[in-house]
Amino acid sequence: MALRLGIACGVLAILAAISSGSSARAQDCTDTADGRVCRVTQPIRLGTLVDVITQRQLGLVTVNGGCSGTLLNRYWVLTARHCVTTDSSITGMLGVPEDGRISAAWLPGQVGIPSRYRDFAINAAAGSSRDRDMVLIYLGKADLGPVDNQRIYVIARDEGGGSVRLSGRLRASDTVTQYGRGFDTFATGVFGGTPAAVQATGLGTYRSGRFTPSNISATHYDLTMNAGNQVGHGGDSGGPSVVTVNNAGIGIAGVQSTCAPTGYVPNAPSRTWPWATGITLCSYVATEPFESEIRTAIRETPHCPLGPACAIPAIVYAAMQAAN
Known part of the structure; x- marks a missing residue:
């Protein structure tokens, strides 16, 4: 079971080289009983700026x-x-x-x-x-x-025998795009030593990354660091996980909650996200319940x-x- 910290993770950060520039995305909109709902196509690259x-x-x-x-x-x-x-x-x-x-x-x-x-x-x-x-x-x-308006993720699942059940639970085969405006680097160096400590940077800018969920339950799931070295970070808390099919979001499956740091800069004045030197995964609260x-x-x-x-x-x- 993945470590769930007692300290909540403040923000999602995408830890990778940032691709510059991004144009407006096409929308597929439908007027529903609950208002106008649109699907936004958002291609994902390493550290995609939103x-x-x-x-x-x-x-x-x-x-x-x-x-x-x-x-x-x-x-x-x-x-x-x-x-x-x-x-x-x-x-x-x-x-x-x-x-x-x-x-x-x-x-x-x-x-x-x-x-x-x-x-x-x-x-x-x-x-x-x-x-x-x-x-x-x-x-x-x-x-x-x-x-x-934004949709909460719910789909009809075939249970066999002509039975269909509505479910908002992720599957290990799903892809989610995670959004957040947290840090996009890890801290480095030694506080008061050589090389000098440098805090994490990038807080306040929305970025996105694509992940495959794991440790899925009725209430939570994890997103581990992906192949592009992207992972959630401080400041991404509350950011949505959007289930993504054919590059289009189809619903929010959860929000970022906590993260698991690998360590902090030696002698740092506090064990907080600006001084974290790595994160293995973040945990998310599912919208399903x-x-x-x-x-x-x-x-x-x-x-x-x-x-x-x-x-x-x-x-x-x-x-x-x-x-x-």
Whole structure:
């Protein structure tokens, strides 16, 4: 079993040579009952930089200045729980929503302010250990404007005998594209010695890498360093794993939670991600157990508090707004 650290990993980094430049990607969009959903084709290279247009198409945002996250629609963000707790731990108490900040590269200088953090039922239950590192953030009216909706990964699986089951669980044969805005190098050298210590760099820039999942369960999975020497890192926490078929994303299967460092720069002032000299793998929280909760929760909008009115499909509401 892979080591799961008690300290949550702040961000996903792609540790490889960075390929420069990237153009806007073609979209295949469909209007659904839950709004406009698009599939974005994103070819993967070593350390692929995710351009700003693609970040908007995928809803990639920065959570509280240090984590990654995804706008599932205009009003709801999916990220790691430890990104919004008072002590940055997975099991900590949720912070004050109004103190949070959601920002996006396509809207420089503008921020979304959460009005509520929504714990999943298993974390909110009395006596819960609160160990599922995933949370929803409701922006309400303090949002970042219109965006495409993002799908949670669910497919129909043939069980044989004419039986079909819906499942969001990854398989070892699947390919996922992981996104995050974390460090893209490891620290080197010796603190106070020779050669001089150099911290990890690259924090704050979204990159992507392609991986094959392992250690898959109903609740978690791991992504180990791939053949291109890419692996998650600090700052990638909360970033989405998007199941990828024929170079197109078909749904979010989970978010980055924790990573397993191989060591730290000798004599470093702290055992934190900027001083990590290597990482073997990162662990991820699966969306599978929460698909129904997510689907129900994100129907709420400032115009439609949860209730009978929310039965009006988003596409109908958009048409009504356009007519006004």
